[in-house]
Amino acid sequence: MVVTQVTPSGDASQSRFTKSQINARSPLSTVNVRTQLSVVAVPNMAEDIIDVHAHIVFEALHGTAGKYGPEAGLSEDGNPFFRIGGYTMAPMTYEGTVFTDLSLRLSQLDRLNIDLQVLSPNPLTFMHGVEATIATNFCRRHNELMAETVSQAPDRLLGLAALPAQDTNAACEELKRSVTELGLKGAMIGTDLQLGFASNSLAPLYQTFVDLNVPLFIHASSTDGVGNLKDMRLAAHNLSLSLGYAQEETLAVAQILLGGVLDRHPNIDICVSHGGGTVAFLAEKLDQLAIIDKAASEGVRKNGFAHELKKLWFDTHVKGDIAARALRQCAHPNKLVMGTNLGGFDTPETVVSDAAHLSKNARKLLRLP
Numbered sequence: 001m002v003v004t005q006v007t008p009s010g011d012a013s014q015s016r017f018t019k020s021q022i023n024a025r026s027p028l029s030t031v032n033v034r035t036q037l038s039v040v041a042v043p044n045m046a047e048d049i050i051d052v053h054a055h056i057v058f059e060a061l062h063g064t065a066g067k068y069g070p071e072a073g074l075s076e077d078g079n080p081f082f083r084i085g086g087y088t089m090a091p092m093t094y095e096g097t098v099f100t101d102l103s104l105r106l107s108q109l110d111r112l113n114i115d116l117q118v119l120s121p122n123p124l125t126f127m128h129g130v131e132a133t134i135a136t137n138f139c140r141r142h143n144e145l146m147a148e149t150v151s152q153a154p155d156r157l158l159g160l161a162a163l164p165a166q167d168t169n170a171a172c173e174e175l176k177r178s179v180t181e182l183g184l185k186g187a188m189i190g191t192d193l194q195l196g197f198a199s200n201s202l203a204p205l206y207q208t209f210v211d212l213n214v215p216l217f218i219h220a221s222s223t224d225g226v227g228n229l230k231d232m233r234l235a236a237h238n239l240s241l242s243l244g245y246a247q248e249e250t251l252a253v254a255q256i257l258l259g260g261v262l263d264r265h266p267n268i269d270i271c272v273s274h275g276g277g278t279v280a281f282l283a284e285k286l287d288q289l290a291i292i293d294k295a296a297s298e299g300v301r302k303n304g305f306a307h308e309l310k311k312l313w314f315d316t317h318v319k320g321d322i323a324a325r326a327l328r329q330c331a332h333p334n335k336l337v338m339g340t341n342l343g344g345f346d347t348p349e350t351v352v353s354d355a356a357h358l359s360k361n362a363r364k365l366l367r368l369p
Contacts, residue, residue: 048115053339098343126190135164147182190221198259220245249277260297271313280326315339
């Protein structure tokens with residue numbers, strides 16, 4: 001995710017929502033969230049362009065995770081910073097960007113001709129590596145803020161929940177609350193799960209996604225942030241963004257398929273960000289190695305890794321034609337959805353040429369009319 005702001009092409013007043021309609025700067029209170037959402041209906045988006053990969057930062061969450069922050073401020077030399085636990089990103093600011101300014105976000109959606117965007121948690125604040133109680137309280141507050149935010153522009157925005165994935169019971173309860181009471185459309189979790197995605201401890205959470213009929217989104221956790229992934233080899237040259245994220249997403253796909261998650265939960269819809277990292281380039285090698293892997297899942301041993309890969313969903317937010325072609329060759333064409341990472345350093349100038357088809361897929365994934 002994200003270190004720079006996309007410069008708007010026009011004034012925020014060009015948005016379909018004006019600043020008088022959207023008070024983006026005010027603290028987002030949780031009061032009456034459930035009441036507001038009870039009257040929100042998603043319109044028919046049959047011809048609309050949908051972006052499923054867009055993060056949001058809630059300034060109201062600063063300081064709510066105890067010693068982990070999050071914290072934003074200015075260093076002694078005047079540089080802005082963002083801190084999570086013992087990790088500080090500098091220079092870095094979210095203030096005045098699409099991550100915190102709702103009217104600016106909507107103006108950027110208009111510029112890109114995106115009709116509907118799905119907002120997801122900041123990958124720096126998944127909080128999977130902190131004490132479960134702290135993570136649970138943080139996620140609850142995050143999801144209430146998410147619900148209130150999307151209720152301010154219900155025909156342009158949908159929201160995903162954050163979950164305390166280190167505590168399966170708490171995660172199940174928070175997912176139920178987020179979907180049934182707050183009106184969120186699913187949840188996103190990070191990749192820094194100590195036991196991995198194939199652990200039987202996650203079975204109740206996977207089943208809850210199925211029971212609620214909502215998708216699970218997986219995004220790489222930062223190799224620099226709070227969690228279990230600190231890797232000093234990736235500290236220089238922004239390698240945590242270029243290589244670290246891809247490594248994490250590729251590993252997640254391999255764990256899910258080889259570990260039999262889809263065998264045990266065939267009705268779950270899992271969408272992996274950034275085209276699943278490098279899995280499109282490694283699919284044939286993984287396919288070959290699975291032949292001699294006696295511990296591989298029944299589905300992979302019977303059908304092959306490449307076949308099972310087509311059961312997963314992926315967003316198409318990858319860089320370059322080679323990566324885009326590789327992803328489209330390996331993934332199922334009806335399980336690809338568009339993502340932009342709006343506001344990040346890698347936000348595209350235009351939507352992809354097959355955005356209309358990808359948006360039809362997104363409606364299915366998100367259970368939209």
